[in-house]
Structure formats: C-alpha cells, structure tokens
Amino acid sequence: MPDKQRSIDRVKDIVYQCNRCAHCFDLSWLGEWNKCPAYRYGAFESYTGRGRFFIARALVDGAMDYDAEIAARVFACTECRACAEHCFKYLRTTDIYAAMKEDLAARGLVPEKLAAGLADEGGLGQYHNVYQAPHAERLAWLPDRARVDKPAQVVFFVGCTSSYARQNMALDTYNLLTKFGVDFTVLSDEWCCGHPYLSAGETEKARASIEHNIEAIKKVGATQIVFNCPGCQRAFRDDWRQLTGQAAPLAAMHVVELLADWVTRGKIGVQRFRPKTIVTYHDPCVLGRWMGIYDAPRDLIKAIPGLSLVEMPRNRRDAYCCGxxxxxxxxxxxxxNLAGAERIAEAQSVGAEMVLSACPACVMQLQQSRQRAKSRMKVMDITELLEQQLVPLIKG
Ligand code: SF4
Ligand code: SF4
Known part of the structure; x- marks a missing residue:
C-alpha cells in the first residue's frame, strides 16, 4: 500500500494526464532538435518526462516502490525545464520530479556523490557552500571590506560559484554596481542560496538556507537583492514562495535586468568593442525558461557597437541546456560533458567567435566544454564584458 507521507501523492492529480505524445523530449518529426539532455544521455524512455510520468503513475498506484534504479533516472536530469516548456498538455513535469526527489531523499536514495556534497558533516551543511571551502573565505575576493554588512538599499548576493570558483565575476559585478553609484552592501554571513538542496530533494534544508539569508538581509535594511546567478535569484524570487506560500519581502533582480533598463533608458554609456566580433548568447535554463528573462541580456549585447549577435538554432524557450x-x-x-559538447558545437555551427551567458555555472561549464572540444571560441559571462564596455555618462 502507498505510504501516506509521500510527496508523489501531492501531485497525483497530474500523473494520469500525460497522453504519451513525446513532445517533452523529441520533436524531431517536426524537424526540431532533441530537447532533453537526459534522454540524449540515457537513451531509454525512463529518462524522459514521459517515462517519469509512467514511473510516477506506478508509484501512485502502489505498483512500484522507490529504489536506486528510479533514483538514477530521476537525478539524471539537469532540471532544464525543456520538457515542461514543450509539454503538449502544459503539464508541470518538474513538480513531479521535485516530488520524487523529496521521496527519494527521505529514503536515503540520493546518489552517492551528491549526498556527500550536501551532507551536514563535511558538506554543504557544514561549510554553507558547495565547494567545501571555509565559510570565512567567502569574501576573499573583495578589494576592501568597507561595504560589508553596512546598511544599504541593495544587497549584492554573491552566491557560492562567484564567491569561490569564479571570483572575477564577483568582482566584476561589484565593480559595476560601484561604478554606477548603487547603494549596496555584501553580507559576511551569506549562505548558499538553497538551490542545490532543492536539486537533491532536501526541501526543508533549502527553506532554512533561504530563511537564514533573508534574516541576514533584513539586518542591513535592504529592500532589493541583485544577483549574477540565476539559481540564487530563483531561490529568493520563486522557490521561497513555493516553499512558504509567501512572497519574499525583497525585490530579486538579476544584474542584467538592472543594467539593461539603464542602458535602454540612456542612463549609462556604452563603449565600442574591438575588434568586431560575432557573438552568440546561451540562455541559462533558470534565467530563461524558469524565470522568463530572455530580452535583457540580448538588449545589452545589441547595445554594444562592434558586437554582432547571431542566434543558435535552439534559443530562448527552445535553448538547449549546457549541462x-x-x-x-x-x-x-x-x-x-555530453550536453556541454553539444552546446559548444551548436555555437560553432553559427560561426560565433564568442559565447556569452549570464550565469556563473553555465559559463564555467561552457568554458570546460570549449577546452575539451579544443575550440578557439571565447566564453564569457556578460557581466565580465559589461564591466569593460559600460561607462558612466559624463554630465554637463
Ligand atoms: S528537465 Fe530537462 S533534462 Fe530533465 S527531463 Fe525535462 S527536458 Fe529532460
Ligand atoms: S509532452 Fe506532456 S503529455 Fe506529452 S508525453 Fe510528455 S509529459 Fe506526456
């Protein structure tokens, strides 16, 4: 008999609605490309949205119970949301996966390395970052500590990847906000945004992490948070509401939204990029499909003379996940690696000399994929580019 405490039963209203059309993973019969990196990797239907609906139905009916095989199918998913975006019946596919992950976590069936990385001892729970680096070194990239924990309108939420793995992005975002006179601070006790816990089905730990950060932000009196990481932004903007039923008491904005608004209103100047370069833009799944932010990064790229933007065949809501x-x-x-290689090949196919994105995790992944492919294309985050190309307007 089904266990009454299971999260999968919370979403049982949708598990019977799948009509087996396969739009969630394969539209090749329409001439479009594969959409699902999990299917590309696993090749079996059980890796796809449709396959997981089958599994979910069997779980709800009590015909199957969770085991390591189901865990391997459910966790081999980039959470790119392409399946939900293209579902013929607009089914909330990712709600099903999230429920299954919660149940798997409750049964100790999170895959081994992810479980160790997020553990309370020796993992995320101890260090408050996904790199197992000392918490005290979170702000090691800062040029000086004058802004730390000071009362301000805006908090720059740095995130784990910018804090520890791509510190140049932390510094570029910090410099951009400084250059344009934003009244902002950074927090000495910032924790991981909680997003990784959600990917592991550890919902309560995600809630606690976001709550810790909201309390820290309240102490400095800020009403707005600026991010360069879409995953962190989503934690505050959407996940908190999902977890608590309440909107976060702060406006959560990606730095590209802020800057695109200023550039299009002529509030800040733009320098020519030299030499002339063909660029393409990789939509981070979380910024694009999860949060609907497609135009702001493109508006910024198009505003820079010397850059010529070409789109990849799969762009915006059709963008392929980088892995x-x-x-x-x-x-x-x-x-x-497979997803990253496919995305780099796609960027090369349109003649791009540079790939831009707006997410530290995507940029890190694309840079590693570019190196493996021995491609000469440059990969940059848009904040790195903007830090060079945007300038304050001289008044008078
Ligand atoms: S979220 Fe992405 S990787 Fe996961 S099943 Fe859907 S399309 Fe495939
Ligand atoms: S697109 Fe939607 S309805 Fe069609 S098979 Fe996938 S989950 Fe089912």
Missing amino acids: AGGMIRYDFEGMA
Whole structure:
C-alpha cells in the first residue's frame, strides 16, 4: 500500500494526464532538435518526462516502490525545464520530479556523490557552500571590506560559484554596481542560496538556507537583492514562495535586468568593442525558461557597437541546456560533458567567435566544454564584458 507521507501523492492529480505524445523530449518529426539532455544521455524512455510520468503513475498506484534504479533516472536530469516548456498538455513535469526527489531523499536514495556534497558533516551543511571551502573565505575576493554588512538599499548576493570558483565575476559585478553609484552592501554571513538542496530533494534544508539569508538581509535594511546567478535569484524570487506560500519581502533582480533598463533608458554609456566580433548568447535554463528573462541580456549585447549577435538554432524557450543544472556533475559527469559538447558545437555551427551567458555555472561549464572540444571560441559571462564596455555618462 502507498505510504501516506509521500510527496508523489501531492501531485497525483497530474500523473494520469500525460497522453504519451513525446513532445517533452523529441520533436524531431517536426524537424526540431532533441530537447532533453537526459534522454540524449540515457537513451531509454525512463529518462524522459514521459517515462517519469509512467514511473510516477506506478508509484501512485502502489505498483512500484522507490529504489536506486528510479533514483538514477530521476537525478539524471539537469532540471532544464525543456520538457515542461514543450509539454503538449502544459503539464508541470518538474513538480513531479521535485516530488520524487523529496521521496527519494527521505529514503536515503540520493546518489552517492551528491549526498556527500550536501551532507551536514563535511558538506554543504557544514561549510554553507558547495565547494567545501571555509565559510570565512567567502569574501576573499573583495578589494576592501568597507561595504560589508553596512546598511544599504541593495544587497549584492554573491552566491557560492562567484564567491569561490569564479571570483572575477564577483568582482566584476561589484565593480559595476560601484561604478554606477548603487547603494549596496555584501553580507559576511551569506549562505548558499538553497538551490542545490532543492536539486537533491532536501526541501526543508533549502527553506532554512533561504530563511537564514533573508534574516541576514533584513539586518542591513535592504529592500532589493541583485544577483549574477540565476539559481540564487530563483531561490529568493520563486522557490521561497513555493516553499512558504509567501512572497519574499525583497525585490530579486538579476544584474542584467538592472543594467539593461539603464542602458535602454540612456542612463549609462556604452563603449565600442574591438575588434568586431560575432557573438552568440546561451540562455541559462533558470534565467530563461524558469524565470522568463530572455530580452535583457540580448538588449545589452545589441547595445554594444562592434558586437554582432547571431542566434543558435535552439534559443530562448527552445535553448538547449549546457549541462550545468540539477547538480548532475556530481554523479552523472558523462551527461554533463555530453550536453556541454553539444552546446559548444551548436555555437560553432553559427560561426560565433564568442559565447556569452549570464550565469556563473553555465559559463564555467561552457568554458570546460570549449577546452575539451579544443575550440578557439571565447566564453564569457556578460557581466565580465559589461564591466569593460559600460561607462558612466559624463554630465554637463
Ligand atoms: S528537465 Fe530537462 S533534462 Fe530533465 S527531463 Fe525535462 S527536458 Fe529532460
Ligand atoms: S509532452 Fe506532456 S503529455 Fe506529452 S508525453 Fe510528455 S509529459 Fe506526456
């Protein structure tokens, strides 16, 4: 008999609604490309949205119970949301996966390396970052500590990847906000945003992490948070509401939204990029499909003279995941590498000399994929580019 405490029963209203059309993973019969990195990797239907609906139905009916095989299917998913975006019946596919992950976590069936990375001892729970680096070194990239914990309108939420792995992005965002006179602070006791816990089905730990950060932000009196990481932004903007039923008491904005608004209103100047360069833009799944932010980064790129933007065949809502999502690199490295290689090949196919994105995790993944492919294309985050190209307007 089904266990009454299971999260899968919370979403049982949708598990019977799948009509088996396959739009969630394969539209090749319409001439479109594969959409699902999990299917590309696993090749079996059980890796796809449709396959997981079958599994979910069997779980709800009590015909199957959770085991390591189901865990391997459910966690081999970049959470790119392409399946939900293209579902013929607009089914909330990712709600099903999230429920299954919660149930798997409750049964100790999170894949080994991810479980270790997020553990309370020796993992995220101890260090408050996904790199197992000392918490005290979170602000090691800062040029000086004058802004730390000071009362301000805006908090720059740095995130784990910018804090520890791509510190140049932390510094570029910090410099951009400073250059344009934003009244902002950074927090000495910032924790991981909680997003990785959600990918592992650890919902309560995600809630506690976001709550810790909201309390820290309240202490400095800020009403707005600025991010360069879409995953962190989503934690405050959407996940908190999902977890608590209440909107976060702060406006959560990606730095590209802030800057695009200023550039299009002529509030800040733009320098020519030299030499002339063909660029393409990789939509981070969380910024694009999860949060609907497609135009702001493109508006910024188009505003820079000397850059010529060409789109990849799969762009905006059709963008193919680079393989950085869902924490898959921990246990499904081959899948992450496969997705990254495919995205780099796609960027090369349109003649791009540079790939831009707006997410530290995507940029790190694309840079590693570019190196493996021995491609000469440059990969940059848009904040790195903007720090060079945007200038304050001289008044008078
Ligand atoms: S979220 Fe992405 S990787 Fe996961 S099943 Fe859907 S399309 Fe595939
Ligand atoms: S697109 Fe939607 S309805 Fe069609 S098979 Fe996938 S989950 Fe089912």
